[in-house]
Structure formats: C-alpha cells, structure tokens
Amino acid sequence: MSAIADIVIVSLLLLGAGFALIGSWGLVRLPTTMERLHGPTKATTLGLGALLIASVVYFQTRLGIWTAHELLISLFLFITAPISANMIAKVHLHRARTGAANEPIGIAGPPPRPGEKGDWATFEAPKRETPASTANS
Amino acid sequence: MKRLLPHPALSAMLLIVWLLMANTITMGGIVLGGFFALILPKFTQPFWPDRPRMRFGRAFLTYLAIVVFDIVVANFQVARLILFRRNRDLRARWLIVPIELTTPEAITMLAGTISLTPGTVSSDVSADGRYLLVHALDVADDAAEVARIKTRYQARLQRIFV
Numbered sequence: 530m531s532a533i534a535d536i537v538i539v540s541l542l543l544l545g546a547g548f549a550l551i552g553s554w555g556l557v558r559l560p561t562t563m564e565r566l567h568g569p570t571k572a573t574t575l576g577l578g579a580l581l582i583a584s585v586v587y588f589q590t591r592l593g594i595w596t597a598h599e600l601l602i603s604l605f606l607f608i609t610a611p612i613s614a615n616m617i618a619k620v621h622l623h624r625a626r627t628g629a630a631n632e633p634i635g636i637a638g639p640p641p642r643p644g645e646k647g648d649w650a651t652f653e654a655p656k657r658e659t660p661a662s663t664a665n666s
Numbered sequence: 667m668k669r670l671l672p673h674p675a676l677s678a679m680l681l682i683v684w685l686l687m688a689n690t691i692t693m694g695g696i697v698l699g700g701f702f703a704l705i706l707p708k709f710t711q712p713f714w715p716d717r718p719r720m721r722f723g724r725a726f727l728t729y730l731a732i733v734v735f736d737i738v739v740a741n742f743q744v745a746r747l748i749l750f751r752r753n754r755d756l757r758a759r760w761l762i763v764p765i766e767l768t769t770p771e772a773i774t775m776l777a778g779t780i781s782l783t784p785g786t787v788s789s790d791v792s793a794d795g796r797y798l799l800v801h802a803l804d805v806a807d808d809a810a811e812v813a814r815i816k817t818r819y820q821a822r823l824q825r826i827f828v
Binding site for chain 1 (some may be wrong): 685724741744753759777780781794795796797
C-alpha cells in the first residue's frame with residue numbers, strides 16, 4: 530500500500546517538475562515575447578496540477594488527512610494566469626506599435642486589424658452600445 | 667429570496683471557498699462562511715449590473731471536462747514543440763476569432779479558456795467587442811483552428827450563458 534502510494538507520488542512529482550522545467554526551457558529558447566508567453570502558461574496548468582495532486586495523495590496516505598488547499602490554489606491560478614498573460618500580451622502589442630520594443634516583433638509579424646474598420650482595445654477606447662461593452666452602465 | 671440572495675451562485679462559491687480554506691467542515695465554519703455568503707453579494711451588488719444568467723447544469727460540467735482534457739493533451743503537444751521544433755520551423759500565427767457571445771462575462775470566460783489551453787494565448791479584444799486576437803504557437807491551418815475554437819468552446823459557452 531505504502532509502496533504504491535510512494536510510486537504514485539514520485540511519478541506525479543516528476544511529471545510536474547518535468548513540465549515546469551520544459552516550460553522554463555521554452556521561456557529561454559523561444560525567439561520573442563509572444564512565443565515565450567506560451568512557456569509559463571504550460572507550467573501553471575499541467576505541471577502545477579500534477580504537483581498539487583501529488584500533495585493531496587501525500588497528505589492522505591502519509592498523514593491520513595484530506596487537504597483541500599490544493600483545489601483552492603488551482604482555482605486562484607486558473608483565474609489569475611490568463612489575466613497576467615493577457616496584460617503581458619497587451620503591453621507587447623503596444624510597445625510593438627509605438628516602436629518602443631527593441632526586439633524583433635515575432636514570427637507571426639504585427640497583428641492584423643480586426644475586420645474592416647476599428648482597432649484592438651489596446652489602441653482604441655471600447656465602444657459603447659456594443660453587446661460586449663462594459664462601458665454601457 | 668431575491669433580495670436576501672441577489673447572486674446565489676456567488677454565495678455558494680463564497681461558502682465553498684471559505685470551507686476549503688478552513689479545510690474542515692465544522693458548525694462554526696459553516697456559520698461564518700454562511701455569514702460572508704449572505705453579506706458579500708449584497709455589498710458588491712453595484713459592481714455587477716446586468717450580469718448574465720448562467721446554467722450550472724450538464725452543459726457546464728461537460729465544458730469543464732472538455733477544458734481539462736484539452737489542457738492535458740495540449741500540454742504534451744506544446745512540450746514536444748519546445749523540445750524538438752527548431753525556432754525557424756515554428757508556425758506561429760495571429761488568429762482572429764469572431765465573438766458571438768454577448769456579455770463581458772462570457773467573453774472573459776472564452777478568453778481565459780483560450781489562454782489556459784497551452785499553444786494559444788488570447789491577447790486582445792477588438793474595441794467593438796466582436797473579435798478576439800489570439801496568438802497561436804504552431805498552427806498548420808488558421809481557419810481550422812479558428813473553427814475549432816468556435817465549435818469546441820464558444821458554442822458550448824453560448825449554451826451556458828443564456
């Protein structure tokens with residue numbers, strides 16, 4: 530029983546640590562900001578998920594208690610990770626257009642404009658009276 | 667009932683998070699959590715005017731299951747890209763996803779889902795709220811990827827946010 534639990538815990542830890550390592554390696558080797566952003570988003574999802582499951586299994590099998598803090602950690606991470614990625618991407622778009630960035634713009638080049646007219650929310654104030662706007666009320 | 671609990675989902679969420687934080691289910695914890703679940707939605711009511719109605723039924727659970735499954739699969743794909751693909755062979759692209767969702771909450775959820783599944787990061791929304799700018803690390807077919815996001819995530823979100 531204990532041996533099986535140990536094997537499960539260790540393999541989950543190795544999986545999580547491995548994904549965190551690959552995510553960090555991606556941060557180092559991918560060419561520009563937009564591509565690098567993809568590295569950390571990996572580490573926080575599967576890598577951290579595996580580490581947290583390992584923690585739950587450890588506390589249950591070794592100390593005989595159920596812990597729920599891991600669930601909360603993943604909940605908070607799932608809320609905050611996309612927002613920080615979004616803010617970094619927006620800053621990158623802004624710096625790329627104003628010419629402040631002294632690095633190549635990325636494999637994908639400058640972002641295309643949405644539709645015929647209009648622009649992205651980084652460059653243009655959100656329109657009122659559109660279904661998605663928070664500026665209505 | 668509506669005046670006492672203006673936002674039942676938020677109240678339930680607060681109570682659950684409070685109990686998870688305490689890590690035990692005791693009478694005192696339930697009373698204190700219930701107290702917060704009652705007063706916090708009342709005080710924060712002005713922050714969420716005309717919020718959409720959500721259905722937490724089978725559609726919501728299916729959506730969660732699909733997102734978790736996609737996160738696991740995509741993690742392995744991106745790990746392979748990072749380890750074995752040369753930088754000059756990466757097919758990184760900007761994708762423009764037309765939004766059919768009509769509330770800020772639903773659009774936030776779609777953008778969050780896209781960012782959480784590795785390989786795609788939602789970068790910006792258009793000023794008129796009709797398009798989402800998504801950066802993809804490696805796509806072979808732009809149109810197919812956009813169609814996948816639309817059918818897999820957006821169509822399901824449309825059924826959750828009514």
